[in-house]
Each structure stands twice: as C-alpha cells, then as structure tokens.
Amino acid sequence: xxxxxxxxxxxxxxxxxxxxxxxxxxxxxxxxxxxxxxxxxxxxxxxxxxxxxxxxxxxxxxxxxxxxxxxxxxxxxxxxxxxxxxxxxxxxxxxxxxxxxxxxxxxxxxxxxxxxxxxxxxxxxxxxxxxxxxxxxxxxxxxxxxxxxxxxxxxxxxxxxxxxxxxxxxxxxxxxxxxxxxxxxxxxxxxxxxxxxxxxxxxxxxxxxxxxxxxxxxxxxxxxxxxxxxxxxxxxxxxxxxxxxxxxxxxxxxxxxxxxxxxxxxxxxxxxxxxxxxxxxxxxxxxxxxxxxxxxxxxxxxxxxxxxxxxxxxxxxxxxxxxxxxxxxxxxxxxxxxxxxxxxxxxxxxxxxxxxxxxxxxxxxxxxxxxxxxxxxxxxxxxxxxxxxxxxxxxxxxxxxxxxxxxxxxxxxxxxxxxxxxxxxxxxxxxxxxxxxxxxxxxxxxxxxxxxxxxxxxxxxxxxxxxxxxxxxxxxxxxxxxxxxxxxxxxxxxxxxxxxxxxxxxxxxxxxxxxxxxxxxxxxxxxxxxxxxxx
Amino acid sequence: xxxxxxxxxxxxxxxxxxxxxxxxxxxxxxxxxxxxxxxxxxxxxxxxxxxxxxxxxxxxxxxxxxxxxxxxxxxxxxxxxxxxxxxxxxxxxxxxxxxxxxxxxxxxxxxxxxxxxxxxxxxxxxxxxxxxxxxx
Numbered sequence: 218x219x220x221x222x223x224x225x226x227x228x229x230x231x232x233x234x235x236x237x238x239x240x241x242x243x244x245x246x247x248x249x250x251x252x253x254x255x256x257x258x259x260x261x262x263x264x265x266x267x268x269x270x271x272x273x274x275x276x277x278x279x280x281x282x283x284x285x286x287x288x289x290x291x292x293x294x295x296x297x298x299x300x301x302x303x304x305x306x307x308x309x310x311x312x313x314x315x316x317x318x319x320x321x322x323x324x325x326x327x328x329x330x331x332x333x334x335x336x337x338x339x340x341x342x343x344x345x346x347x348x349x350x351x352x353x354x355x356x357x358x359x360x361x362x363x364x365x366x367x368x369x370x371x372x373x374x375x376x377x378x379x380x381x382x383x384x385x386x387x388x389x390x391x392x393x394x395x396x397x398x399x400x401x402x403x404x405x406x407x408x409x410x411x412x413x414x415x416x417x418x419x420x421x422x423x424x425x426x427x428x429x430x431x432x433x434x435x436x437x438x439x440x441x442x443x444x445x446x447x448x449x450x451x452x453x454x455x456x457x458x459x460x461x462x463x464x465x466x467x468x469x470x471x472x473x474x475x476x477x478x479x480x481x482x483x484x485x486x487x488x489x490x491x492x493x494x495x496x497x498x499x500x501x502x503x504x505x506x507x508x509x510x511x512x513x514x515x516x517x518x519x520x521x522x523x524x525x526x527x528x529x530x531x532x533x534x535x536x537x538x539x540x541x542x543x544x545x546x547x548x549x550x551x552x553x554x555x556x557x558x559x560x561x562x563x564x565x566x567x568x569x570x571x572x573x574x575x576x577x578x579x580x581x582x583x584x585x586x587x588x589x590x591x592x593x594x595x596x597x598x599x600x601x602x603x604x605x606x607x608x609x610x611x612x613x614x615x616x617x618x619x620x621x622x623x624x625x626x627x628x629x630x631x632x633x634x635x636x637x638x639x640x641x642x643x644x645x646x647x648x649x650x651x652x653x654x655x656x657x658x659x660x661x662x663x664x665x666x667x668x669x670x671x672x673x674x675x676x677x678x679x680x681x682x683x684x685x686x687x688x689x690x691x692x693x694x695x696x697x698x699x700x701x702x703x704x705x706x707x708x709x710x711x712x713x714x715x716x717x718x719x720x721x722x723x724x725x726x727x728x729x730x731x732x733x734x735x736x737x738x739x740x741x742x743x744x745x746x747x748x749x750x751x752x
Numbered sequence: 753x754x755x756x757x758x759x760x761x762x763x764x765x766x767x768x769x770x771x772x773x774x775x776x777x778x779x780x781x782x783x784x785x786x787x788x789x790x791x792x793x794x795x796x797x798x799x800x801x802x803x804x805x806x807x808x809x810x811x812x813x814x815x816x817x818x819x820x821x822x823x824x825x826x827x828x829x830x831x832x833x834x835x836x837x838x839x840x841x842x843x844x845x846x847x848x849x850x851x852x853x854x855x856x857x858x859x860x861x862x863x864x865x866x867x868x869x870x871x872x873x874x875x876x877x878x879x880x881x882x883x884x885x886x887x888x
Contacts, residue, residue: 289835289839292831292834292835292838292845293831293832293835296809296810296831296848297848298834298835298838298845298846298848299845301835301838301839301845302838302844302845305838305839305841306841309841317839319835319839340832340836340839341835341836341839341840342839342840343839343840343841345840370828370831370832371832
C-alpha cells in the first residue's frame with residue numbers, strides 16, 4: 218500500500234521557517250491587543266455611542282412632542298392651558314429647537330376624486346416667522362418628530378424639529394475622546410511591551426547567552442535571577458544546573474584521569490605482552506631452527522671433515538710426489554691439482570667455520586655466569602676486533618672513542634658470550650664505517666670530509682647497565698630493520714658474513730641474560746646498538 | 753337678598769362685571785382697554801404687575817357671554833385663539849374656572865389678576881368699573 222506524504226504549500230513552509238523571538242511575540246501580542254482596543258475605541262464604541270445618542274435624542278424629542286401634544290389636547294378639551302404653556306415654555310428655551318408647529322388636519326371632499334382627503338396646514342408655529350412643510354421628514358441636519366392629537370375642536374399633530382448640531386458635536390467629542398483614549402492605550406501598550414520585554418525577553422536572552430557560554434565550555438557562566446516569577450525560577454534552575462554540570466565535569470575529569478592512568482598501564486602491559494609474545498615466538502623459532510641447524514651441522518660436519526682431511530692428505534701426497542721425473546704436461550697437471558686442493562681446503566675450512574657457528578648458535582648459552590667488569594670486557598674486545606680487521610685490511614683506519622662509566626660495578630654475566638656479542642657488534646660497526654669510507658674515497662659518497670668513528674659507551678641507568686656501540690656508517694634502512702635479528706640475514710656480500718652474528722647476539726643478550734638488545738639508526742648517518750643488561 | 757337679585761339679574765341680562773386683585777389693575781378703565789388686556793395684548797399693569805386673566809369656562813353661561821361680548825368669538829374660537837397665543841409664546845393663557853366662587857377666590861389671591869364674572873362681586877373683591885359702569 219503506497220503511502221502518501223502530505224507536503225504543505227510553499228507559503229506554509231515559509232511561515233514554519235519564520236522564527237519569531239520572544240520579544241517579537243510580546244510586541245505582536247501587545248500590537249494585536251492595542252489594535253483591537255483601538256478598533257473598538259475608534260469605530261465600534263463611537264458607532265454604538267452615536268447610535269444610542271441618536272436614539273435617546275429622538276426619544277427625548279418625541280417625548281417633548283408628546284408633551285406638547287398632550288398639553289394642546291388638555292387645553293382644547295378642558296381649557297386648561299397650563300400644560301401646553303409649560304411645555305411650550307420648556308421647549309422654546311431649548312437651543313436645539315429649530316421649530317415647533319401645530320399642524321391642523323382637515324378632512325376635505327375632493328371633487329376630482331369624489332373622495333375625502335386629509336389636508337394638513339400649519340396652524341401655528343414657533344418661531345413665528347418659520348413655517349415648516351407638514352410633510353417634512355428627518356434628515357442629517359434635522360430630526361423631526363410628530364405627535365398627533367385629536368379633540369372635538371381640532372385634529373392635528375404637533376411637529377417638532379430639532380437640529381442635529383449637538384449630535385454632530387457630540388460625535389466629534391466622542392471621536393476625539395476615542396482618539397485620545399486610543400493614543401493613551403497605545404502608549405500604555407508600548408509601556409507594557411517595554412516592561413514585558415524587560416521582564417521576559419531580557420532575562421530569556423540573558424539565559425540564552427549564558428546557555429551558549431555553557432555550550433562553549435564556560436561552566437562558570439550564570440544569570441542574574443532576581444525576579445520572583447517563573448523566569449526567575451528558570452534562571453535559578455539554570456544556575457543550579459551549571460553548578461551541577463561543573464561538579465559533574467570535575468568528576469568526569471577525575472574519572473578520565475584515572476582511566477588514562479589505567480589505559481597507560483594497560484598500554485604498557487600490552488607492550489610488554491607483545492614483547493613477551495614476540496620473544497616467545499622468536500624463542501620458539503630459534504629453538505626449532507637451533508634443532509634443525511644442529512642436525513644439519515652434525516650431518517655436514519663428518520663429510521666435511523673427510524673432505525678437509527683428504528684434501529690435506531692429498532696435498533701432502535702431491536708434495537711427496539714432487540716434480541721429478543714428470544713431463545711438463547704432468548707437472549702442469551700437478552700444479553693445477555695442488556691449486557684445486559688449496560681451494561678445496563680453503564672453502565672446506567670456511568664451511569667448517571660456518572658449521573661451527575651454526576653449532577654455536579644452536580647450542581645457545583652454555584657458559585657460566587661470573588662477575589665481570591663491563592668496561593674491561595668492552596676494552597678487551599674493542600682491541601680484539603680492531604686488530605682483527607686490521608689483520609685482514611691493513612689500510613683500515615678508524616677513530617675509536619670510549620665513554621666508560623667508572624661507577625659501574627662488576628655485573629654477573631656469561632663473560633665469553635657477552636664478549637662475542639660485543640665483538641660481533643664492533644665487527645659490524647667497523648665494517649660499516651669502512652664501507653662508507655671506501656665509498657667516500659671512491660667518490661660515491663656525498664659525505665664531505667668523512668672520518669670513520671666508532672664510539673663505545675657504558676652507562677648505569679636504573680640499575681641496568683647499557684653498552685652502546687655507535688658508528689657513523691651508512692645506517693640501517695628502515696625497510697630491513699625488522700629483519701636484522703633474523704638468522705642468516707645479512708647485507709654483506711657472499712663470503713663476507715654468515716648472517717648469524719646479530720641473531721646469535723640477540724639470543725645471548727635476551728635469552729641468555731634477560732636483557733635487551735636495541736637498535737637506533739638513521740640512514741646515511743649512524744647506527745647505534747644498545748646492550749642492556751640487568752645490573 | 754338684594755345682591756342675590758342683582759346677580760340673577762346680571763345673568764339673565766347677559767351683563768358682565770370685572771373684578772380684580774387689589775394689586776395691579778386700576779379701579780376704572782374703558783372697554784377698549786379691557787378688551788386689549790383680556791386679548792393678551794398687554795402683559796403688565798401700569799405698576800409693573802404681571803397681568804393674570806381669569807375667565808369662566810366657555811361651557812358656562814358667563815364664559816360664553818364673555819367670549820361673545822369681549823372676544824367676539826365662540827368658545828371654540830376662543831380656545832384656539834388662546835392656544836395660538838400660548839403656542840407662539842405671545843401671551844400667558846387665562847385661567848378658566850367652572851364656578852364664580854373659584855374665579856373670585858383666584859382673583860383675590862393672585863396679584864395682577866383680573867376676572868370676568870356675570871354676577872356682582874361678593875365680599876371685599878375689588879370691582880373695576882368699565883366706562884364708569886360696574887356692569888357692561
């Protein structure tokens with residue numbers, strides 16, 4: 218069933234959209250009242266008063282005519298002229314009188330029509346020189362009233378004419394009075410409007426402004442509620458509401474603070490939980506990987522030993538064979554076989570080193586904890602690392618800065634393991650500054666006047682010892698930062714690294730010592746690894 | 753006995769007498785003066801007193817005689833005559849009475865009053881002679 222939506226005409230919608238304020242409504246009401254009063258005072262009441270005035274005037278004139286008529290009747294029938302005398306004396310002193318006439322009515326026989334007809338003639342009139350027409354009727358200027366009389370002597374009627382000037386004057390006075398009263402009512406209406414506006418509109422507008430302030434957040438806004446009426450009560454209720462709102466807001470702020478503290482704790486707990494989860498996942502992964510690595514390494518180690526051993530033995534056999542009695546072609550083959558054996562030996566040893574590292578990684582931490590001077594171990598492995606790289610690259614040069622905190626007491630750690638971590642991190646740092654230095658020398662780097670610097674800093678912060686190893690190399694790109702602790706992940710070229718150094722270091726610090734291994738880096742600027750150990 | 757006779761004689765003869773209050777009217781006047789006063793042509797006596805006319809109603813013999821002798825009118829004409837005067841405010845209408853006694857009493861008590869009767873005046877009522885005669 219289709220519903221029909223009623224839509225009001227456009228002009229009604231416009232009217233609905235019109236917004237009348239309280240002040241406008243008050244003025245509109247006052248205007249309506251004043252207009253209604255003005256209408257009654259200027260039109261209705263004057264019309265009614267004029268009507269009653271005219272009616273009374275006509276009644277009064279009719280009464281005078283009747284009185285005169287009665288006096289005439291008495292005078293003619295009883296020869297008592299006192300009545301008519303008094304009536305005439307009374308009426309002729311009235312300045313409204315235009316005339317009073319005694320009309321004599323005679324019945325005459327008309328020859329033409331052969332019928333009797335009434336003939337009216339003016340018997341006497343006052344003023345004497347004014348003779349009215351017996352057939353006159355009232356008009357705007359003259360009101361005429363007739364009162365008949367009948368006696369044996371004479372039949373006729375008294376005709377009285379009064380002018381309407383007094384009525385006109387009275388009407389004028391009534392209208393002037395109405396106009397004056399209307400003006401007074403208008404002034405009174407305006408005063409009432411002003412008073413009402415002051416009593417209603419002004420407090421309401423003040424209330425609106427205060428409400429807007431409260432809406433804008435000012436909870437100290439209040440209105441002056443000095444009136445004792447409903448508006449005053451509204452103002453007082455508003456003030457009480459604002460106070461309540463203020464108190465509620467204060468309570469909300471307190472609760473919010475408490476919630477914020479709780480949230481902060483929860484966030485910290487969540488971070489810890491995530492870290493724990495990550496560590497757990499990593500541990501599980503490492504454990505699995507460790508087992509796998511251990512198995513593979515064990516299986517590879519034996520054949521590798523055979524390869525290495527037999528390569529050495531084969532080399533020794535070739536040396537024993539010597540070069541005597543060999544044709545040049547055979548000598549060339551022996552030399553070539555010896556070179557091959559050296560390559561087999563070199564790469565076999567390298568493979569053996571990898572396998573050893575893998576086994577070390579899978580072995581996790583097996584050393585014993587002992588109190589160790591952190592500054593000493595840093596110093597020791599710093600020199601070891603530097604000379605190690607110098608042994609393979611004699612042109613390598615780097616400034617090493619140390620900032621050791623001498624107040625750090627010996628910390629209980631697995632010395633060899635922590636030494637391996639420091640060594641790994643320093644090797645990486647030296648590798649990074651060397652790489653950048655090579656780029657600088659070859660002109661591929663934009664760094665001006667680059668000087669390789671590696672800084673080792675130790676600190677005691679909140680009962681935790683931190684070892685910071687910072688280099689001013691090329692830094693770690695953001696896209697690989699999450700993967701640097703993964704096993705076998707390396708950015709070094711093949712043969713230069715196994716990708717197990719950072720992974721092993723992470724396991725030693727985090728799993729082996731309950732510490733933390735953090736990294737800060739800015740691409741092209743620096744890399745800083747921080748080993749945090751519980752003191 | 754003689755007064756009663758005289759009265760009866762006046763009435764039978766259609767003779768009229770003029771009486772007046774002690775104040776206002778003179779003791780003697782001629783007939784034209786009397787007619788002028790009774791027609792309302794004079795409103796005040798020579799001493800300033802307002803003239804008040806007292807007549808017998810026209811349905812009485814004295815009244816009828818008065819109408820004819822003094823006004824030269826019938827009773828109805830006399831009424832209309834006075835009505836016209838009164839209506840126009842030209843004169844104060846006479847007081848009409850049913851009996852001589854009432855008329856005489858009125859005249860005695862009203863200053864400036866003058867009345868017409870068809871009998872001789874009773875008691876101390878002032879008589880006005882017309883052309884030297886008490887009756888006319």
